[in-house]
Amino acid sequence: MSEHFADRLMAAVERTGGPVCVGLDPVVERLPAELREASAGEALAAFGQGVIESVADVAAAVKPQLACYERHGVAGLAAYEATVRAAREAGLLVVADAKRGDIGISAGHYAAGLLGPDAIGGGADALTVSPYLGPDTLEPFADAAVAHGAGLFVLVRTSNPGSDALQRLRLEDGREVCEAVADQVVELGDRCVGDSVYSAIGAVVGATHPEDAARLRRRMPRQVFLVPGYGAQGGGVADVLPCFNDDGRGALITASRSVIFAYEKRDASVGWRDAVRDAATAMRDELALGLRAGG
C-alpha cells in the first residue's frame, strides 16, 4: 500500500463504498447508560471502541475531536490514545480533529505528539490545523505529515454560523480571506501530491456553505476536502456534492452526533451499536446515491 495519505484515503473510500468519516465527539451525558457507570475516561474509551467496531467496514475514517477528550484531562487523553489504537487496529484511518496552530517550534511539538509511530496511540493519519498564524507555522506540520505518510486538513471555510465574520471578509485584491487561505494551502500542498493526484495537504470546508464549496473546489483542485457539518449541523447530500471533483472523489464527509448518538432516536430494543452502524450505513448509501446521481 502506498505510504501517501491521499492514496491511502482514496483506497479506504473505495473499499468501504463511500467517503464516510465518523466524528467521535463523545460527551458523557449522552453515552449509552450501560457505559456511564464507569469513569469518564473509561466510558469514552469503551464508547470509542464500540463505535469503531460498529462502523469499521462502512466508514473510511474516524475523526476524534480532541476537545471532547481533553475536557477530562489526563484520563480523557488516555481514552483518546486507546481510541486511536482501536481505530488503527480496525483498519480505519484516524483524523485527529485538533485544530492546532502555533509558532513553528511549538507546531513541531504538536506534530510530534499527534503524528507518526512515536505519537500518542501510534499516531493519527491526519490532523486538522488552523491557519491564522501564517503558512510558516503550517510547515512543521506538513513536514511531519510527509515524513510519516500522514495528512493535514487546514481550516479554510468552517461550518459554524459565525464563520463569515472573518473568513468571508473581502480583501483589497478581491479575494475573500478564506480564498487567500485556500491559495496558501494550494502552495503548501503542491510539494506532496500522491499517485491519486491529491495532495497530502487538504482543507476543511464546511457542508453548510455549498456555494462557497463549489468556488473553493475549483480553487483547490488537488486538495481533499474534509467536510464537517453533515447531519446534526444541517448539511445534507445536496450540500456536500459541490465538495467533490467531477470524478466523484476528493471529499471526506464527516458526521458526528447524528451517527454516534443515533440510538437516541431509535427504539430501546435496538442496541446502541446497531443504531450507530445503521446510521453510518445509511449515510454511506445516501452519499453513494447522491454521487451517482450527481456525477
Add this chain to the structure above:
Amino acid sequence: MSEHFADRLMAAVERTGGPVCVGLDPVVERLPAELREASAGEALAAFGQGVIESVADVAAAVKPQLACYERHGVAGLAAYEATVRAAREAGLLVVADAKRGDIGISAGHYAAGLLGPDAIGGGADALTVSPYLGPDTLEPFADAAVAHGAGLFVLVRTSNPGSDALQRLRLEDGREVCEAVADQVVELGDRCVGDSVYSAIGAVVGATHPEDAARLRRRMPRQVFLVPGYGAQGGGVADVLPCFNDDGRGALITASRSVIFAYEKRDASVGWRDAVRDAATAMRDELALGLRAGG
C-alpha cells in the same frame, strides 16, 4: 481579592514589580542533566516545579505551552497538570498557551478542560485562543472565563516571521485582517471590563512588530496584551514599550527560552535554578527601567 482576571493580573504585576510572564516551553534535550535521568513526564514536571519556585516572587505569571507537554502524550499532560498546580500553589497566575479554537460546542469542551476549578490542575487563570473560526466560537471561551474569573488572550498579531501572510492582508474597507480581529476582540471584551478598566478578554500581540503594536494599542485600549517574542525571538525592551498604555499598564511580557534555559549560557558553577531566577529578575528590572524611562 477581586475575582476579575485583569484585576488579579494588575495586582500580581504590582506585587512582583513588573509585568513578567515566564513561558514554560520545556524540551527534554535542553533540561538540566540532573533532571534528564527521569522519564520525560517526570522531568517536565520537576523542571516546571523548579522554575516556578525560582521565579515565584519575580514573575506575575507563567505560561505553559501545551504543545511541549502534549508531545509526550498522557505523561506529558500529567506534567502539565502538576505544573498548573505548582504555579497556583506558588501564587503565580497561569496562562495556558493552548491557542485553541473550534466550533462552539467543542470550544465549550476545551474551555471546560482548561478553565475553572474542575479543569486540569485546578484550572488556568487564562487561555490563549485562535480567532479564525469567527467570534461565535470565542463566546464559549469567554463565557467560561467570565464564570471562573479567568481571562482569554485572542491571537491578533503573532510574533512568527510569516505572520504577515494572513494577518496583514489588506481588506477592502482599509483595515488589515489583524485589525478586523482586533475589533472583534474589543466587541467580545466590552462585556467584561474589571475595576482596573481592563477587560478579561485580552489579545496576543507579538514583540517583533513594534509599529503594529502601537496601532493595535490604540485600537484595543482596554485589552491586556500578552506579548510573546521577548528574548529568544528577538524582541527587546524598546520593542515592547508600544504594547503598554500611557499609564505603564496593559501588557504582560513573555519570555520563554531566554529565561527557562538561561543556565545554558552560565558557568556550570551556577545552579540552574539560580540562573533562571537571575534571568527573570534581569528581565523584570529591564522592563521596569524601560517603563520608567518611557513613561
